[in-house]
Amino acid sequence: xxxxxxxxxxxxxxxxxxxxxxxxxxxxxxxxxxxxxxxxxxxxxxxxxxxxxxxxxxxxxxxxxxxxxxxxxxxxxxxxxxxxxxxxxxxxxxxxxxxxxxxxxxxxxxxxxxxxxxxxxxxxxxxxxxxxxxxxxxxxxxxxxxxxxxxxxxxxxxxxxxxxxxxxxxxxxxxxxxxxxxxxxxxxxxxxxxxxxxxxxxxxxxxxxxxxxxxxxxxxxxxxxxxxxxxxxxxxxxxxxxxxxxxxxxxxxxxxxxxxxxx
Amino acid sequence: xxxxxxxxxxxxxxxxxxxxxxxxxxxxxxxxxxxxxxxxxxxxxxxxxxxxxxxxxxxxxxxxxxxxxxxxxxx
Numbered sequence: 311x312x313x314x315x316x317x318x319x320x321x322x323x324x325x326x327x328x329x330x331x332x333x334x335x336x337x338x339x340x341x342x343x344x345x346x347x348x349x350x351x352x353x354x355x356x357x358x359x360x361x362x363x364x365x366x367x368x369x370x371x372x373x374x375x376x377x378x379x380x381x382x383x384x385x386x387x388x389x390x391x392x393x394x395x396x397x398x399x400x401x402x403x404x405x406x407x408x409x410x411x412x413x414x415x416x417x418x419x420x421x422x423x424x425x426x427x428x429x430x431x432x433x434x435x436x437x438x439x440x441x442x443x444x445x446x447x448x449x450x451x452x453x454x455x456x457x458x459x460x461x462x463x464x465x466x467x468x469x470x471x472x473x474x475x476x477x478x479x480x481x482x483x484x485x486x487x488x489x490x491x492x493x494x495x496x497x498x499x500x501x502x503x504x505x506x507x508x509x510x511x512x513x514x515x516x517x518x519x520x521x522x523x524x525x526x527x528x529x530x531x532x533x534x535x536x537x538x539x540x541x542x543x544x545x546x547x548x549x550x551x552x553x554x555x556x557x558x559x560x561x562x563x564x565x566x567x568x569x570x571x572x573x
Numbered sequence: 574x575x576x577x578x579x580x581x582x583x584x585x586x587x588x589x590x591x592x593x594x595x596x597x598x599x600x601x602x603x604x605x606x607x608x609x610x611x612x613x614x615x616x617x618x619x620x621x622x623x624x625x626x627x628x629x630x631x632x633x634x635x636x637x638x639x640x641x642x643x644x645x646x647x648x
Binding site: 395468470471475478479481482483485486489490491494556559560563 | 592593596597600601603604605607608609612633634636637638640641644645
């Protein structure tokens with residue numbers, strides 16, 4: 311075996327592991343504050359701000375392509391998430407929900423952009439922070455709307471239930487509303503992006519490992535492995551968009567629950 | 574949106590509330606088992622009951638979870 315591929319293959323980290331998600335600092339001594347992941351978050355913020363500023367700089371009645379794209383994306387967050395789920399008064403949450411949608415979508419899509427190929431959301435810290443923001447927001451809204459104790463009571467005590475049942479039900483309601491909600495919000499996004507990255511690593515690196523095999527019958531299978539990697543990359547696009555949508559959708563529905571008059 | 578006719582609204586709304594109901598049901602069922610199973614486990618450790626309390630707790634928790642799901646999300 312000779313040539314660049316065998317050299318590359320012998321250096322490959324195989325099998326993929328959690329270690330692959332801990333990339334070194336970009337500037338020496340700044341770990342974990344300035345790494346590829348934090349740089350990508352700033353890049354995403356920059357891309358989103360610049361794109362929306364440029365697209366809206368001179369709004370026209372007949373929109374340009376960029377303006378059309380920006381309006382469609384915001385319109386989706388405004389109409390299909392905020393207004394559909396929360397209702398008419400949900401329009402004031404449209405900026406937050408659309409921001410959430412766009413930010414998660416862009417950071418997710420980094421996982422399939424060539425040469426970047428990893429999403430910050432494959433680190434639990436980033437989805438966790440987003441979940442904390444949504445969690446604090448919907449609880450704050452609920453407490454402001456109803457007052458602290460009425461809000462807690464409304465969430466924990468299901469009306470029309472014989473009182474001894476509350477011993478059984480209140481802990482379950484508390485657990486599912488105040489603990490499981492933020493947890494699943496963060497975990498769902500994190501696990502999807504983490505698993506997606508591992509799967510792409512397995513098929514891409516696996517192709518090189520197969521190519522390195524001594525058997526002539528096994529070498530050609532690497533082509534199959536890379537074909538799978540390409541197919542799964544397209545599948546990742548779907549997952550990226552879906553997870554961004556689900557995160558915004560569930561945030562909106564938690565806000566609805568917090569603002570609701572009575573169950 | 575750029576002058577396009579609005580799509581029918583019902584289906585979107587149904588899909589959204591359906592997804593939400595699904596997650597809520599999962600949270601109740603798993604949450605019920607986790608909370609009361611956990612309490613049972615603690616009781617087990619305290620009294621040395623070899624898992625009986627954990628089992629009873631899990632069953633109670635699932636019952637509570639099913640009750641909540643039916644009451645809150647059922648027709």
